[in-house]
Amino acid sequence: MQSNDVDLADRLAIALSGGLLLLGVVVTGLIETLDGAPRGAAPVTNDAGEVIAQPTIDPNIRTALVVAALLVLLVYALYRVAVPHVGTTKSGEPATESYPSD
Amino acid sequence: MGMSYDAATPLRNEVDFELSGPWAAYWVAMLRVLTGWWFFHSGVGKLLDSGLNFGAAGYLQGMSGTTLGPLATFLAGFPDLLGALVPLGETAIGLGLMFGVLVRLASFFGVLFMGLFFVGNASFGHGLVNSDLMGMLLFVTIIVFAAGRYYGLDALIERTEFVQNRPRLKYLLG
Numbered sequence: 288m289q290s291n292d293v294d295l296a297d298r299l300a301i302a303l304s305g306g307l308l309l310l311g312v313v314v315t316g317l318i319e320t321l322d323g324a325p326r327g328a329a330p331v332t333n334d335a336g337e338v339i340a341q342p343t344i345d346p347n348i349r350t351a352l353v354v355a356a357l358l359v360l361l362v363y364a365l366y367r368v369a370v371p372h373v374g375t376t377k378s379g380e381p382a383t384e385s386y387p388s389d
Numbered sequence: 390m391g392m393s394y395d396a397a398t399p400l401r402n403e404v405d406f407e408l409s410g411p412w413a414a415y416w417v418a419m420l421r422v423l424t425g426w427w428f429f430h431s432g433v434g435k436l437l438d439s440g441l442n443f444g445a446a447g448y449l450q451g452m453s454g455t456t457l458g459p460l461a462t463f464l465a466g467f468p469d470l471l472g473a474l475v476p477l478g479e480t481a482i483g484l485g486l487m488f489g490v491l492v493r494l495a496s497f498f499g500v501l502f503m504g505l506f507f508v509g510n511a512s513f514g515h516g517l518v519n520s521d522l523m524g525m526l527l528f529v530t531i532i533v534f535a536a537g538r539y540y541g542l543d544a545l546i547e548r549t550e551f552v553q554n555r556p557r558l559k560y561l562l563g
Contacts, residue, residue, distance in 0.1 A: 293411050301415045308419060313426045313487075326434040 292372055300363035304356040312350025316346050394398015414539040421536040424527045425501050428499065430481025433475035445471045446528060452509045478502070492531060499528035501519040535563030 293301075319342055328346040330338045384388045435443045446468035453462035464471060478498060485495030485500045503525035512519055530536075537543030543562040 299410065301411065305415065305419060308423065310478075312423055315424060316430055320430055320433055326430070326437065 288308050294372070296363060296366055296370075300359055304359040304363075307352050307356035307359065311356065313348045315352070319344055407436060412555070417531075417534050418426045418489075418540040421489065421492065421531055421539075421550070422539065423487075424499070424524075424531065425483045425486025427483070428479045428502075429487060429526070430479070432476050432479030432483055436480060439476070441474075441476065443472045443476045444468075445475045448509060449505070455508045457505060457508045461509065472542035486531070486536075489537035489539075489543050490546070491561055492537030492541060492543055493535065493563050496532045499524055500532075503528060531533040535559075537563050 290359050319328065320326045324340045325342055328342055328349060330342065331340040333339050446465045449461040449465035449471070452458055455461070479502070482495045482499050482502070485491050486499075503521060507519075507521040507525055510521055512521065535543075538547065546552060547559060547562050552562065
């Protein structure tokens, strides 16, 4: 189940993964959109196929931020497997030992 | 927790769908904001590059033989209106989703857009389940989960007396 208990690891993983995703997609995307062609992450080419405008922000940096967000979630997941939330049993009684509550 | 055990829908036993878990709320909000950015970027790019004269009619006309052909060719009959409504609509859908305002209404139109793209693009080289379909599923998911209620302004709007007295508005908000 979804536990309402959050510990420092949850807060860190949520804040860091969310921040990295929003930075890599939305914040850098806004900069890229507003500063002229190209408005996306791909270079602009002319009819001859020559590149005439490069993105302001290297798309590799943006994808790295997205991948970093996923790695944060992976690290959190591994940590949570190793150190489960101490939750309650189905009957509502406190568990006597560590019990995955997610 | 007072629910009886329901073997057919195990999630119901533990997840009362208020999305109370912080991870669920966080992720539903992320889906909303990222999907919103996707449409906002598309709409604003069109506005900056071609203003209110986006050429959408040709694309829709080209859908004449498809499942949504009658709808697409009907819409193609209004090229001037479409030239303004497509960029403005995409921008408004994106803003609504990012800020969490009228999320269900905005997502309804998102489903309409993605339905037309799914059928019109017909990029089925890797199967029928493609990114156009996935984009449409995201909008449906956002409607079902009322994603605007999680870190979105719809959470506040729904608490106003105006909405409390008109609960049907929650089908457009949320």
